[in-house]
Amino acid sequence: MSAPEFDLVVFGASSFVGKLLCRYLNERYGAAGGLTWAAAARSQAKLEALRGELGPAASGLALIDADAADEASLRAMCERARVVVSTVGPYALYGEPLVKLCAQTGTDYCDLTGEVQWIRRMIERYEPAARASGARIVHCCGFDSIPSDLGVLFLQQEAQRRFGAPCSRIKMRVKAMRGGASGGTVASMLNVVREAAANPALRKELANPYSLCGPDAGKGVRQPNVNSARWDEDFGAWCAPFVMAAINTRVVHRSNALQAAAYGADFRYDEAMLAGRGTKGRLAALGITAGLGAFMLGAALPPARWLLERFVLPAPGEGPSPQAQRAGFYDIRFFGTSADGRSLRAKVTGDRDPGYGSTSKMLGEAGACLALDLPKSACAGGFWTPATALGNLLLGRLQDHAGLRFELLEA
Numbered sequence: 294m295s296a297p298e299f300d301l302v303v304f305g306a307s308s309f310v311g312k313l314l315c316r317y318l319n320e321r322y323g324a325a326g327g328l329t330w331a332a333a334a335r336s337q338a339k340l341e342a343l344r345g346e347l348g349p350a351a352s353g354l355a356l357i358d359a360d361a362a363d364e365a366s367l368r369a370m371c372e373r374a375r376v377v378v379s380t381v382g383p384y385a386l387y388g389e390p391l392v393k394l395c396a397q398t399g400t401d402y403c404d405l406t407g408e409v410q411w412i413r414r415m416i417e418r419y420e421p422a423a424r425a426s427g428a429r430i431v432h433c434c435g436f437d438s439i440p441s442d443l444g445v446l447f448l449q450q451e452a453q454r455r456f457g458a459p460c461s462r463i464k465m466r467v468k469a470m471r472g473g474a475s476g477g478t479v480a481s482m483l484n485v486v487r488e489a490a491a492n493p494a495l496r497k498e499l500a501n502p503y504s505l506c507g508p509d510a511g512k513g514v515r516q517p518n519v520n521s522a523r524w525d526e527d528f529g530a531w532c533a534p535f536v537m538a539a540i541n542t543r544v545v546h547r548s549n550a551l552q553a554a555a556y557g558a559d560f561r562y563d564e565a566m567l568a569g570r571g572t573k574g575r576l577a578a579l580g581i582t583a584g585l586g587a588f589m590l591g592a593a594l595p596p597a598r599w600l601l602e603r604f605v606l607p608a609p610g611e612g613p614s615p616q617a618q619r620a621g622f623y624d625i626r627f628f629g630t631s632a633d634g635r636s637l638r639a640k641v642t643g644d645r646d647p648g649y650g651s652t653s654k655m656l657g658e659a660g661a662c663l664a665l666d667l668p669k670s671a672c673a674g675g676f677w678t679p680a681t682a683l684g685n686l687l688l689g690r691l692q693d694h695a696g697l698r699f700e701l702l703e704a
């Protein structure tokens with residue numbers, strides 16, 4: 294078989310985050326540099342407008358007409374690509390046909406989904422096909438869940454070096470972050486809450502920290518979960534629930550399961566936001582907890598959801614301004630302890646806002662890493678996590694090109 298025409302195709306190039314990704318690839322590689330790439334969407338007019346916005350250097354950028362509801366168009370796109378990167382979401386509504394076709398055609402795939410129930414469905418339905426065809430499917434290649442998944446890998450590698458054993462307990466805490474949400478992210482979150490409100494079995498599945506692992510993972514282990522304001526002795530601060538913990542913890546546990554429990558069969562992990570010290574910190578933690586609870590309740594109740602969608606939240610296609618993206622950043626901390634009581638600290642920082650400015654760079658590097666750094670002989674087909682498929686190769690790319698830093702701190 295001849296080599297595919299493109300290393301990478303961006304499907305959903307007209308989405309808010311898809312446009313940012315195309316801008317990033319254009320700046321980093323041009324229209325046909327070290328990585329050959331093309332932009333795909335269902336609207337030719339939007340694709341042409343995007344190519345115009347990218348400037349004269351992108352005048353040769355190939356455009357591909359593909360619709361998530363038209364399998365023939367998706368198959369034709371897959372056959373032209375080594376890797377398809379999808380930003381067409383909510384994935385639970387539009388994503389399945391593309392995952393199926395990538396699994397069938399042996400095309401590598403990555404995306405930005407944070408929808409646990411959908412990922413689980415995709416694994417159940419298409420893992421055998423992906424293994425047979427050699428397609429490497431890597432979900433969650435944005436702020437959820439790359440900094441968490443690679444941050445834990447980074448800390449565990451250091452624990453192995455220093456202690457000869459992994460940390461059996463790791464806490465991830467968001468020390469600071471600045472950024473906003475896009476319409477697509479909001480639509481995906483509302484869709485999960487809507488599905489869960491109508492389905493008790495799904496609520497149970499979403500509450501299971503091992504929902505992306507095999508049936509035997511975590512037997513007899515009680516996972517910690519920060520679901521209210523509480524004092525954290527290890528960080529000397531109040532902490533509050535972190536909205537992305539619901540996906541990130543599942544991805545980290547899947548990474549452990551895919552590495553034959555390299556972090557330990559009884560590995561425990563949670564995520565939270567640091568809110569500060571003293572009365573001010575406690576009030577902030579209570580405020581974050583109450584705000585998150587109110588949002589979830591509003592999203593679950595149809596009239597309140599309608600009001601949120603209509604008057605409060607960004608619409609599909611909208612998101613933080615370029616200034617807000619540039620002013621954004623994040624700083625997340627990890628604290629690990631080994632079974633014999635030794636400890637390690639690390640931090641992961643990123644420039645730009647987490648959900649868009651930084652996410653688009655992480656997604657671009659994840660796609661490029663799959664296409665250029667990881668021959669099929671080095672990683673078999675199947676459903677992987679960022680840490681298990683791309684690991685240190687991606688970590689290096691993120692530090693060299695995408696504004697992330699992974700650092701050890703004095704314990």
Ligand SMILES: NC(=O)c1ccc[n+]([C@@H]2O[C@H](COP(=O)([O-])OP(=O)(O)OC[C@H]3O[C@@H](n4cnc5c(N)ncnc54)[C@H](OP(=O)(O)O)[C@@H]3O)[C@@H](O)[C@H]2O)c1
Pocket residue numbers: 305306307308309310311334335336339359360361362380381382383384387405406407433434435436437438475476477478479481482608609610611612647648649652
């Ligand atoms: N993991 C993270 O950190 C992270 C960060 C950001 C975003 N996300 C996720 O990424 C996804 C995209 O977010 P966004 O804000 O960029 O979304 P958005 O601007 O609302 O864009 C959604 C895209 O889906 C496309 N689409 C819908 N139906 C389609 C179909 N049948 N065929 C082809 N394309 C179709 C739309 O095409 P048209 O332009 O033609 O309407 C649009 O381009 C969301 O699921 C969001 O949750 C995740």
